Amino acid sequence: MPKKTMLKQLATPRFQKTALLAALGMASALSFATHVQADTTVSAVMHSALRSLDPVSSSATIARNHGYMIYDTLIGLDADLNPQPQMADWEVSEDGRIYTFTLRDGLTWHDGSPVTPADCIASLKRWGTFDAGGQLVSNHTESLTALDEKRFALTLSSPLGDVIGLLSKPSAVPAFIMPENVASIEPGQPLPNQIGSGPFRFIANEFQPGVKAVYERFDAYQPRSEAPSGTAGSKEVFVDRVEWIHMPDVQTTINAINSGDIDYIERTPFDLLPLLEGNPEITTDVLDPLGMLTVARMNFLNPPFNDVRIRRAALLAMGQEDVLAALVGDPRFYQTCASVFGCNTAISTEAGDESLTSGGRPDEARALLEEAGYDQTPVVLLQPSDVATLTPQPVVVAQALRKAGFNVELKQMDWQTLVSQRANQSPSSEGGWDMIFTNFGVDSFWSPTINMLLIATGTQDSWFGWPSDPYMEELRTEYAMAESEEQRKALAEAVQEQAMEQATFIPLGQFQNVVSWRNELSDVVEGPIPVFWGMHKAE
Amino acid sequence: MLGYFIRRLLAAIPVMLVLALSVFLLLRLSPGDPAVIIAGDMASPEQVASIRTALGLDQPIYTQFFIWMGNMLQGDFGTSLISQTSVMTMITQRLEPTVSLALAAIVFTVLISVPLGVIAAWRQGSWVDNLVMSVSVVGFSVPVFVIGYIVIQVFAIKLGWLPVQGYRSLDNGFGEFASRLVLPALTLSSVYIALIARMTRASMLEVLKEDYIRTARAKGLGERLVLFRHALRNAGVPILTVIGTGFALMVSGVVVTESVFNIPGLGRLIIDAVLARDYPVIQAIILLTAGLYVFINLLIDLSYAITDPRIRY
Structure with a gap:
């Protein structure tokens, strides 16, 4: 063959036309094949991958959300944070010590067997092992007794004002009701099955940890008659199937919803939001107006933050606006808020300190450091490198602390290393830490009893940082016992002032997550957690 | 043998x-x-x-x-510490997408890079040669995720020919399976196309100077026969080595492509396992990958004997 013949053949119009037609034909055929899917399947990209299937022993938010798909709770919490009957109604004895719960009719497990008081009792005991609020109830519990096939009694050793609030709270660990044999499993052991009594069934053989979790409507579920609101009211399901897909790349997620590959994004990245807001086929909205609080926590056990003056200096050094601008960027979705309960809740108060919301007072912080004789001991801040919503805070705070005269060391690490290191109570020079950052849903912060960062019992039961503050504990107990709203508000204000005075933790601002969904979805339920009941999908 | x-x-x-x-x-x-x-x-x-x-x-x-x-x-790789799922089940679920992607990418690589390398060597110094070499520099230089986003933007979003993301197994039909592999395989193969095209060109240039090529042409053999039967076969040993190790590298190093196209493969599994300190999963995948390298290297060595009759074991 002459030397140029092959190239000439490739360049002929006939060859090019044939190749183009073949490519177009194949692409069209493949494209058609990919868009065939069931109409009532909702594909949702959640904020994180589901790996652990135990929503009580795991503190992961995604495990909690999984729990709400397949389990139910005795009490629900409506969108206004008011407890409402869900699986059960309740009565309280006159002395406030005996709570009698009556299970509503039609409650069955996914295997068809009925939900019994024994299941509820075992579940509440398990909840009391893993949750701060559950521990509070557990510590005051004299007995949990089945009365008959529908009723059981929780008898307290002394009255506790907020029992119903604790049973209804959706975070950190809700009081999910599990079958007795599941609830009796020891910590660290896998749950024997994923049978719940909630509105969805978990499809175990399609579960790929870290990739996909599949749920199908539980046809025998008997919903309540009230309208859905938060985790309360009707949980009637109008779609056949929900698929939770994890996408590690946020740009891919945006591309996928724009092209119709997925229907729903639980947390839209703030910086990519404009790519969706310009698409008329997509709705973006805030479904949880309370949102999240981002906070800093100091280590109370070791110098320099074992000195309250130095903790106060750190608090005075910080300004929320800088943190929120770096974390969220778009002012539509954040606000400054110095309340340790989060803002816009029934008892929120910003009493005690305004410096956080007014950009900080570095000069006062510097003076306080001098008064305390701060010796330039390095302050170690832990920064997770792989959690986008926790990466900016340490950088901004480090700069603010340096400006006030702190010697700051920023330690970057992956989240799981940080999780292990934050449990280390040694000084930072020996592998410990001085300041960490985290985000909590306001629904898990909104009262002194459920806010785990306010627990100040030292190394025994406190959250990392291990504050010891008997007066704070006294206030929390009084709040739990309080029987009137006025009492609760007054005590909440006292807690706020004490938290600011002791710098129990530092609120760095409140922000809302933006949910995006394709317009084929409607009636998406508002509330503190993402739910898939009540939702319709157009055919 | x-x-x-x-x-x-x-x-x-x-x-x-x-x-x-x-x-x-x-x-x-x-x-x-x-x-x-x-x-x-x-x-x-x-x-x-x-x-x-x-x-x-x-x-x-x-x-x-x-x-x-x-x-x-005894064949028991243990249970994931985090998800409490059998490690073998997790690997089996993730192996298929990764191997499918790597195979598709290697097919693209071989089909595109070897002819390009042969033509570039055959027309050394011409515009074709310069074009192939320039494109291969681009293939080396542009990060895989950038290429991924570009092909998604063009072929999935603008033209709508192919899906944006995801993986479907063959159980869902060949069309569904193949359509979701085209873009990621093209993306993953870009760097290997560049590498193997250059390697093929270099090997071919060496071989085309040999006496037996001149002899083949002198006795009147067609150019296609000379290039593909005589020259390419003799230049094939180093090319096969790169293709073989390229396949092993693809299986163990596809994490970026898997992330951009949301393919639930081994790359993502090991990253997740490392971040979660899921020891049994990490150990099993690393051993599996090492075993794959050993096996592929062995296959490459054996394939030399097939392509080059002078090599005997």
Whole structure:
């Protein structure tokens, strides 16, 4: 063959036309094949991958959300944070010590067997092992007794004002009701099955940890008659199937919803939001107006933050606006808020300190450091490198602390290393830490009893940082016992002032997550957690 | 040949043992405690200790190693510490997408890069040669994720020809399966196309100067026969080596492509496992990958004998 013949053949119009037609034909055929899917399947990209299937022993938010798909709770919490009957109604004895719960009719497990008081009792005991609020109830519990096939009694050793609030709270660990044999499993052991009594069934053989979790409507579920609101009211399901897909790349997620590959994004990245807001086929909205609080926590056990003056200096050094601008960027979705309960809740108060919301007072912080004789001991801040919503805070705070005269060391690490290191109570020079950052849903912060960062019992039961503050504990107990709203508000204000005075933790601002969904979805339920009941999908 | 095959397999055993020990020790010495991660925020030290016992992490390291090795030799790779799922099940679920992607990418690579390399060598110094070499520089220089986003933007979003993301197994039909592999395979193959095109060109240039090529042309053989039967076959040994190791690299290094196209493969599994300190999963994948390297290298060595009759074992 002459030397140029092959190239000439490739360049002929006939060859090019044939190749183009073949490519177009194949692409069209493949494209058609990919868009065939069931109409009532909702594909949702959640904020994180589901790996652990135990929503009580795991503190992961995604495990909690999984729990709400397949389990139910005795009490629900409506969108206004008011407890409402869900699986059960309740009565309280006159002395406030005996709570009698009556299970509503039609409650069955996914295997068809009925939900019994024994299941509820075992579940509440398990909840009391893993949750701060559950521990509070557990510590005051004299007995949990089945009365008959529908009723059981929780008898307290002394009255506790907020029992119903604790049973209804959706975070950190809700009081999910599990079958007795599941609830009796020891910590660290896998749950024997994923049978719940909630509105969805978990499809175990399609579960790929870290990739996909599949749920199908539980046809025998008997919903309540009230309208859905938060985790309360009707949980009637109008779609056949929900698929939770994890996408590690946020740009891919945006591309996928724009092209119709997925229907729903639980947390839209703030910086990519404009790519969706310009698409008329997509709705973006805030479904949880309370949102999240981002906070800093100091280590109370070791110098320099074992000195309250130095903790106060750190608090005075910080300004929320800088943190929120770096974390969220778009002012539509954040606000400054110095309340340790989060803002816009029934008892929120910003009493005690305004410096956080007014950009900080570095000069006062510097003076306080001098008064305390701060010796330039390095302050170690832990920064997770792989959690986008926790990466900016340490950088901004480090700069603010340096400006006030702190010697700051920023330690970057992956989240799981940080999780292990934050449990280390040694000084930072020996592998410990001085300041960490985290985000909590306001629904898990909104009262002194459920806010785990306010627990100040030292190394025994406190959250990392291990504050010891008997007066704070006294206030929390009084709040739990309080029987009137006025009492609760007054005590909440006292807690706020004490938290600011002791710098129990530092609120760095409140922000809302933006949910995006394709317009084929409607009636998406508002509330503190993402739910898939009540939702319709157009055919 | 059979004797050589068996000798090579036996030689792989100490390699795998040393690797297993190294991986095991490195993981145990790295920071991060799976029990703390599993226990959650409100766990007491007693609960963490109880989880550590339940997982066998309270045993001496050498005991843990021997238990793991003993189980593995019986085909039991253990259970994920985080999801409590069988490691073998997790790997099986993730192996298919990765191998499918790597195979598709290697097919694209071979179909595109070898002819390009041959043509570039054949027309050395011409515009074709310059074009192929320039494109290969681009293939080397542009990160894979950038290429991924570009092809998604063009072929999936603007033209709508192919899906944006995801993986479907063959059970869902060939169209569904193939349509979701085209863009990621094209993306993944870009760097290998560049590499193998250059390698093919260089090998071909060497061979085309040989006396037997001149002889073949002198006796009147057609150019296609000279290029593909005589020259390419003689230039094939280094090309095969690169293709073979390229395949192994693809299987073990597809994490970026898998992330951009949301393919639930082994790359993502190992990243997730490392971040979660899921020891059994990390250990199993690293051993599997090492075994794959050993096996592919063996296949490459055996294939030399097929392409080059002068090589005998």
